[in-house]
Amino acid sequence: MDINTYETASNFLGSKEDRPLPGRSTRLHRLSDSSIAVRYHWTNVVTYHDDGSIELDSGGHHTSTTKARINKYSPVHVYQRNFEWIVDFTMDDSTEFSDGMIVEEDA
16 A cells, blocks of 8 residues: 555554554554654654645654655655755756655645
8 A cells, every 4th residue: 555645544544543664663653633644763754634734854864764764655756966855846846855844745
């Protein structure tokens, strides 16, 4: 199952509060009735909200694994250029990554 929206995350969790995801130290965790997070170690790297918004957060850990988790579970692609993380929305639209940034499900 691809998890990339609040709805798909909620369906995967069912009535559970927490479930493991593929990849070491990665879990899907219900934060509230309206938010579900992909947690890598202790950082909520991707948080889905029931309004369709998705929050991205590296927790200050700009590692290849953190970036891989964000890429796998969010609708955007993050890559590194000159030691900076860049969020690629489309071929013509990209911006510098910042912790806490909000994207939409259909980004």
